[in-house]
Amino acid sequence: MNLDQLYPYGFRTTLFDRLLTTEDYHLKGLSLQELRESVAADLEDLLNSRMASLHEQIDDFSLVKKSIMQFGIIDFVGLSTANPSDRDKICQSIAQSIAAHEPRLRQIKVEMLLDEQDMGALCLSIQAYINIHPLYEPVIFDALLKPTTQQYVISARA
Numbered sequence: 001m002n003l004d005q006l007y008p009y010g011f012r013t014t015l016f017d018r019l020l021t022t023e024d025y026h027l028k029g030l031s032l033q034e035l036r037e038s039v040a041a042d043l044e045d046l047l048n049s050r051m052a053s054l055h056e057q058i059d060d061f062s063l064v065k066k067s068i069m070q071f072g073i074i075d076f077v078g079l080s081t082a083n084p085s086d087r088d089k090i091c092q093s094i095a096q097s098i099a100a101h102e103p104r105l106r107q108i109k110v111e112m113l114l115d116e117q118d119m120g121a122l123c124l125s126i127q128a129y130i131n132i133h134p135l136y137e138p139v140i141f142d143a144l145l146k147p148t149t150q151q152y153v154i155s156a157r158a
Helices: 015-020 032-047 062-066 084-101
Strands: 105-113 122-132 135-146 151-156
Touching: 032 084, 032 122, 032 135, 032 151, 084 105, 084 122, 105 135
Parallel strands: none
Antiparallel strands: 105 122, 122 135, 135 151
């Protein structure tokens, strides 16, 4: 039995999607593929936002680290993808941001994919499980940072 049969009315859209849309498509629910695409769109928003650098100021306030005030990823200026230590820092930072701001995903793992042919582009593989109560569905997202626009484009693998 697949998940679309287990959830015949579909999966619920996010509150943000329900508030912004004027169409009634969100009333019928999402298929599993539409749910993956919804998560990919939200991840794209997250990765294309930069968080403020407030490390020392918020150390005493643990909930602030998970708040909208820290939405986004760190600015990677000064880090090199050629340096393994910097690559690990970038991947860990992205995984922490996803864990803090995307509650539909669990067990998040981010890997940087190196492409010798196109050194200007940054490719990431985001592996996680979508939390579909009472199940966890594995999902992989491909994230590509376009060098010309400095924007991430994220797609869910089928």
